[in-house]
Amino acid sequence: MQPNYFDPFVLPFTLSMFALLTFLVFKYGSWIYRFGASDRKKVFKGFFSRNSWLAMKEIFMEGLLHRKIFKTNRRLGYMHMSLAFGWFLLIVVGAIEAHTFAKGSSPFYFPIFFRFFVPGTHESFFSDGFTQLMDLLLLFVLSGLFLAVLKRFKSVWVGQTKTSRKKPIDRVVLTSLWLIFPLRLLAESFTSGIHHSGGFLTGSLGTFFGVFLPINQLAYPAWWAYSLALGFFFIGLPFTRYMHIPTEMVLIFFRNWGIKLGVDNPVLMEVEINSCPKCGICIDTCQLSSMAGIHNTQSVYFIQKLRYHEDYNQVAESCLMCGRCEAVCPVAIDLNSIRLMHRADVSATREENFGFIPVQTRTADVIYFAGCMTHLTPTIKNSMVKILNASGDKYWFFDKEQGACCGRPLKLAGQLEAARELVERNRQMMMESGARMLVASCPICYKTFAEDYHLGMEVLHHSQYLERLMANKQISVEKLEVSAVYHDPCELGRGSGIYESPRAVVQNVAKLKSSVYQKENALCCGGSIAHLTLPLEKKKQIARETLRLLTVEHPQVIATGCPLCKKSFTGESGTKIMDIAELVAKALVAKPVREAAKQQKEPVYL
Amino acid sequence: MTMKTIAIIGAGPAGMEASGSLARLGYHVVLIEKEATVGGHLKNLFQLFPDRRPGKEILTHLVQTIKHPGIQIKVNSEVSEVQKLDNSFALKINEETMNADAVLVTTGFDLYDATEKEEYGYGIYPNVITSADLEQMFHNGKVVTEEGKTPKRVAFIHCVGSRDEKAGNNYCSKVCCVTAVKQAIEIKELLPETEVFCYYMDIRMFGPYYEELYREAQEKWGVMFIRGKLSEASQNMDGSILMKAEDTLAGKPLRMNTDLMVLMAGMVPSASSKKVAQQFKMEEGQNRFFKSADNHYRYNESQQMGVFIAGACVAPMNITDTIANARAAAVKIDEYLKN
Structure with a gap:
């Protein structure tokens, strides 16, 4: 016969836990129900697949260990890990301990309040070990809590110069969360003090408190308080950022089952919005915050506005879309896409007529698309023409005289329908040319060609094309006597994952210097066409600050792969800004390889 | 004292x-x-x-x-x-x-450095010159393109580096409008067969007899005034310049070839x-x-x-x-x- 493990104080915890679980089942169920048919199929197919294991591994690495936050800052990582992983272990080890003791079934709140129901020392398997281990885990969690409290007062200490502003309900629930562990410590210590039990932490503290506190009277209220804190937390959870704790796990499963956000999956977007922990890591990384003094538009605030159905129009527009927040987001929320989806809402759709663009096609092997920004920086265009002529490739300069826009500026402004129409027009001409390759000089164009055009031909940014020309010996270059730091354009780097090709190109023609702000951590030049309302002076402010950080090693040249970056930097920079195409054109050895080959052949024909 | x-x-x-x-x-x-x-x-x-x-x-x-x-x-x-x-x-x-x-x-003052507006091609395309370069040609008594030919068409671009937020100069340099009008007439006197165009934002004739000069340019010399800023320029095979601009009065984008393009570079401290x-x-x-x-x-x-x-x-x-x-x-x- 099992002893009666019940006391009224377990009710706040137990009832709130039931309420929470019921809510979550309905909420998640409704998401799956509202998914499109194909996504729903993925859920059912994915559930029993290997991908579920991968998801669990990811939940362990990111949700519990917080590997990604460790990369941002070790103290911040430890804080999150000790709270999440520590609490998780407390639950798991506590459950094992309780079940070992009960040897079978027990109420589900039993492990949570184990010390209350089994206060004294007891003889079951590994009982002493469990006691010490549980104390250690509690200490582990408390150490994280200590950092969390510290962060509220001095966020710099955990590597954040700014932490997110909280809503009042967040504060209430945050307080109840903070209280859970100290109250547990007190309750367990008092009980241990009375029964002369407990581990190195609760036992010693119990004895200590016993000296000057009426622990006999305090123990029971302490257990009530502990249960109430838990109850408050679980009831408040769905209304606050702590919704991210369960939802993030669900999101990881959905992702591993192959459900994608794209720009048209409002249900997954809701899952992502609810997965935002409001950690505020996106605030420090945002250059609008650190360089332009704009503090209301960072992704954490944007997501918050969406979640609480506040007016988001102005904030949706105020973003460089540089992707720096996305790169550091511990939950990997598709922040750019979500913003884009909400721009589609705010910008009115207009009837576009692209009839003025003549449809004409030429046959070629390679299509070269300079893009509007390259036309505004003709040195880049001329360099590419020089290189293309030397390459021997049969090319068609698509937008030499009157080509259309690639469509991405329209897309970034939320004019999705107009963008689609433009894309279709260009696509038709490109497909008819029979080309095997499309080379774009502008990363903005490149990204849209690669992602939205579905051309069935290779799409390269000119950095990849130049790398290939050099590797194939289609062109030969002579290394220049200059040092250069390479600035990763947002759309090429974080946007398209092209980091190495431009570096290989620079290395071939100049002495490449490295920078702290490179690759995923590269800065935005400030000239982003994605920000629809940023005043010019702020853009210049960002450009100047970025230039200052880029030139600490005193390179002679700042090389980049984007005409827009070049344009935003020029005029603000004391260091020469050059596109990699300009560097290559300058380093080009006049005698093309093909010419040499022809000369060798000549005697045969004579 | x-x-x-x-x-x-x-x-x-x-x-x-x-x-x-x-x-x-x-x-x-x-x-x-x-x-x-x-x-x-x-x-x-x-x-x-x-x-x-x-x-x-x-x-x-x-x-x-x-x-x-x-x-x-x-x-x-x-x-x-x-x-x-x-x-x-x-x-x-x-x-x-x-x-x-x-x-x-x-x-x-210094003349605004027109190479800063790379899209206009100064310093890149030889037939893009500044008003100061043109003044020098007048001194030499000969207006020719880089290739040594008589230009059949000359285009003046007003407000280069003036009234331009991106160039960091919000002010009007005042004298460029009337200088362009004066130089347009000088070109017509020197080369009556040459077509002359002025691309302007606003025509600001602030001094006495400036307006009269502007009228003379239109009525007597047939200088064409187009309201619209140049957006970009590129070079054709023969060295002439292909301009892309918008005619804001007609509300249409336009393209035009010109043998010589003159940038009315503004004044900077x-x-x-x-x-x-x-x-x-x-x-x-x-x-x-x-x-x-x-x-x-x-x-x-x-x-x-x-x-x-x-x-x-x-x-x-x-x-x-x-x-x-x-x-x-x-x-x-x-x-x-x-x-």
């Missing part, structure tokens, strides 16, 4: 005219010029608007003015150090130190002004030109006691206004030194 000394920095029209006036008032003037000859930008002007008077005529007159025993001219000279004393300044010039009871700054501002701790206005102590009553006084300003270092100005402004400064200096 010993004779008081005034240092004038910059021997362009403003510095020269002020020197003459002050010398005639009985002061000792030291006129400091960093270049080898006096005259400043005036040296480069073939004809002045609106009356088409040769620039040389004005220069000759100004050179006569500064031939005065009270004026000591120091060319190839720059102020290297400044020390503020109680009621005067100690200036170090070419390793010599002089004492000045008052200083007049007439450091003028000169590099010397920047240096002098630091030396004398003078304040700059929002437009980076010198800031007057008062825009109406003390226009020629800087914020620094004893330091006066005149000419295009205060604001974009034509020759007529520069000369009048220099004389006004001379009167103010005279009043200052007498009290």
